[in-house]
Amino acid sequence: xxxxxxxxxxxxxxxxxxxxxxxxxxxxxxxxxxxxxxxxxxxxxxxxxxxxxxxxxxxxxxxxxxxxxxxxxxxxxxxxxxxxxxxxxxxxxxxxxxxxxxxxxxxxxxx
Amino acid sequence: xxxxxxxxxxxxxxxxxxxxxxxxxxxxxxxxxxxxxxxxxxxxxxxxxxxxxxxxxxxxxxxxxxxxxxxxxxxxxxxxxxxxxxxxxxxxxxxxxxxxxxxxxxxxxxxxxxxxxxxxxxxxxxxxxxxxxxxxxxxxxxxxxxxxxxxxxxxxxxxxxxxxxxxxxxxxxxxxxxxxxxxxxxxxxxxxxxxxxxxxxxxxxxxxxxxxxxxxxxxxxxxxxxxxxxxxxxxxxxxxxxxxxxxxxxxxxxxxxxxxxxxxxxxxxxxxxxxxxxxxxxxxxxxxxxxxxxxxxxxxxxxxxxxxxxxxxxxxxxxxxxxxxxxxxxxxxxxxxxxxxxxxxxxxxxxxxxxxxxxxxxxxxxxxxxxxxxxxxxxxxxxxxxxxxxxxxxxxxxxxxxxxxxxxxxxxxxxxxxxxxxxxxxxxxxxxxxxxxxxxxxxxxxxxxxxxxxxxxxxxxxxxxxxxxxxxxxxxxxxxxxxxxxxxxxxxxxxxxxxxxxxxxxxxxxxxxxxxxxx
Numbered sequence: 088x089x090x091x092x093x094x095x096x097x098x099x100x101x102x103x104x105x106x107x108x109x110x111x112x113x114x115x116x117x118x119x120x121x122x123x124x125x126x127x128x129x130x131x132x133x134x135x136x137x138x139x140x141x142x143x144x145x146x147x148x149x150x151x152x153x154x155x156x157x158x159x160x161x162x163x164x165x166x167x168x169x170x171x172x173x174x175x176x177x178x179x180x181x182x183x184x185x186x187x188x189x190x191x192x193x194x195x196x197x198x
Numbered sequence: 199x200x201x202x203x204x205x206x207x208x209x210x211x212x213x214x215x216x217x218x219x220x221x222x223x224x225x226x227x228x229x230x231x232x233x234x235x236x237x238x239x240x241x242x243x244x245x246x247x248x249x250x251x252x253x254x255x256x257x258x259x260x261x262x263x264x265x266x267x268x269x270x271x272x273x274x275x276x277x278x279x280x281x282x283x284x285x286x287x288x289x290x291x292x293x294x295x296x297x298x299x300x301x302x303x304x305x306x307x308x309x310x311x312x313x314x315x316x317x318x319x320x321x322x323x324x325x326x327x328x329x330x331x332x333x334x335x336x337x338x339x340x341x342x343x344x345x346x347x348x349x350x351x352x353x354x355x356x357x358x359x360x361x362x363x364x365x366x367x368x369x370x371x372x373x374x375x376x377x378x379x380x381x382x383x384x385x386x387x388x389x390x391x392x393x394x395x396x397x398x399x400x401x402x403x404x405x406x407x408x409x410x411x412x413x414x415x416x417x418x419x420x421x422x423x424x425x426x427x428x429x430x431x432x433x434x435x436x437x438x439x440x441x442x443x444x445x446x447x448x449x450x451x452x453x454x455x456x457x458x459x460x461x462x463x464x465x466x467x468x469x470x471x472x473x474x475x476x477x478x479x480x481x482x483x484x485x486x487x488x489x490x491x492x493x494x495x496x497x498x499x500x501x502x503x504x505x506x507x508x509x510x511x512x513x514x515x516x517x518x519x520x521x522x523x524x525x526x527x528x529x530x531x532x533x534x535x536x537x538x539x540x541x542x543x544x545x546x547x548x549x550x551x552x553x554x555x556x557x558x559x560x561x562x563x564x565x566x567x568x569x570x571x572x573x574x575x576x577x578x579x580x581x582x583x584x585x586x587x588x589x590x591x592x593x594x595x596x597x598x599x600x601x602x603x604x605x606x607x608x609x610x611x612x613x614x615x616x617x618x619x620x621x622x623x624x625x626x627x628x629x630x631x632x633x634x635x636x637x638x639x640x641x642x643x644x645x646x647x648x649x650x651x652x653x654x655x656x657x658x659x660x661x662x663x664x665x666x667x668x669x670x671x672x673x674x675x676x677x678x679x680x681x682x683x684x685x686x687x688x689x690x691x692x693x694x695x696x697x698x699x700x701x702x703x704x705x706x707x708x709x710x711x712x713x714x715x716x717x
Binding site: 100121122123125126158161162165168169170172174177178179181182183185186189190 | 477483484486541542543544545546547549550551553554555616619620621623624625626629630631632633634
């Protein structure tokens with residue numbers, strides 16, 4: 088597993104193929120880094136008894152970096168979270184736990 | 199027959215008719231229209247005149263409070279007097295004209311909602327819904343309708359509509375809030391029939407029972423100019439609104455100390471109403487809303503609230519309610535949210551939702567909608583109308599309203615919000631924001647109360663559980679019936695006017711056959 092840097096994580100969060108750094112992709116706006124970090128930190132704060140680190144989260148969420156398969160898997164996983172009621176509620180927004188963990192990965196990944 | 203001002207009649211006049219309708223609002227006038235041109239004489243007894251009169255309106259003034267768990271009581275005095283119109287046409291004068299049939303689920307017995315279950319089904323009332331729609335000149339509401347077929351605006355299907363569906367609403371022009379001239383024609387029309395007389399400025403002060411208490415003997419009437427009269431009919435229909443119906447039954451206590459039809463102590467209890475739960479704190483970045491990441495649907499079907507426009511809200515199916523043991527609710531998409539200074543968290547959240555739902559980043563302002571939630575107010579005997587300590591200008595005790603929410607209502611609200619948020623997310627359509635705290639629910643409710651008053655003379659076949667039977671006849675009183683939303687056992691989430699008109703049509707048919715049999 089190759090550790091991702093924050094830019095690649097942020098690109099991954101928007102569903103972009105981070106590995107395909109084509110000019111077209113590079114021209115797309117990446118997810119708001121400060122917003123992602125803040126939400127990720129809120130996710131971490133909402134689980135005070137648990138220890139998270141970027142490596143484990145990446146292994147769980149994006150073990151092979153960003154791939155089309157990862158996109159489909161995360162979509163299915165988020166849907167399963169919603170179905171099962173595994174939610175992360177931030178400022179009233181109902182997000183899946185998987186989305187909360189993706190933001191947490193952004194917060195923990197060094198720039 | 200022309201209109202007759204009861205204040206101009208000689209004192210102690212007696213009005214006699216086959217059918218006496220108490221109240222010239224939408225229910226009473228719809229009933230009179232049904233009987234127009236028949237061989238039966240009809241008298242409509244209306245408190246007000248053709249125009250608004252503050253002195254008449256003052257007869258509605260009362261005391262009120264809204265209560266909920268773990269919150270200070272909210273003063274509600276003004277609401278009691280201001281939420282209705284006491285004049286010919288009734289509260290139709292200020293109605294917005296929005297029509298909707300109750301969902302089939304609303305009629306069902308739901309063992310997780312206390313007091314639920316109507317003694318009639320949606321299928322049984324459907325022909326009357328159709329007639330009520332015809333009366334208001336709107337398209338019918340077929341049972342099981344899950345969206346409107348509007349060209350270019352397909353209804354949004356959330357998860358194959360297993361848990362939530364798109365519930366349509368339609369607008370009639372026959373309301374004071376939409377087309378005053380059209381509504382004037384509507385409210386004046388009954389008096390054009392030779393067999394219908396509309397008495398104005400005639401206030402019922404007592405529904406006078408016969409000595410045996412088994413039937414109504416007459417009505418005692420009073421005018422604000424001091425004249426007093428009586429009215430006598432073969433059958434009487436009380437149609438004065440969800441609060442006033444209970445008030446008149448309770449205040450009519452000369453023969454039965456507890457009031458008319460109140461042997462089980464149920465008159466006035468189970469008051470239900472509709473309120474809106476929403477948050478609109480844009481500066482603080484906390485607004486109830488929906489971000490639609492996974493659809494390109496034209497959402498104006500949901501957001502265009504203008505009169506006459508096709509409109510849909512989201513509502514749970516019976517299966518959806520059963521799965522979470524929750525009540526009915528609606529989620530109304532209101533408008534595009536005003537673009538605020540860029541909120542990085544909101545931007546990140548919307549971009550992520552777009553990525554997860556569509557595999558591509560989207561963060562479009564036109565997908566960012568505000569919303570509000572309405573939840574079913576379950577029947578609760580502690581939510582009630584009773585008589586207060588003071589009396590109005592005619593000596594009738596003023597009303598006291600205790601609109602009471604329970605902890606279970608709040609739980610059902612929260613389960614509805616959770617279920618909708620989960621359904622949207624699971625379907626990959628978007629995300630829901632509902633940043634409301636329970637401690638604020640009551641304050642939200644108190645500032646957003648609708649004029650929908652239901653349940654105070656609830657319908658049930660068992661006299662121990664309802665005030666009227668399944669024909670709308672008051673239990674234990676042979677010739678007294680009730681029309682209006684006070685007979686609703688449960689409130690659903692929908693403007694009650696169409697349903698109360700449908701129930702009035704049903705009552706009309708019953709009375710016609712009843713009088714024919716009696717003859």
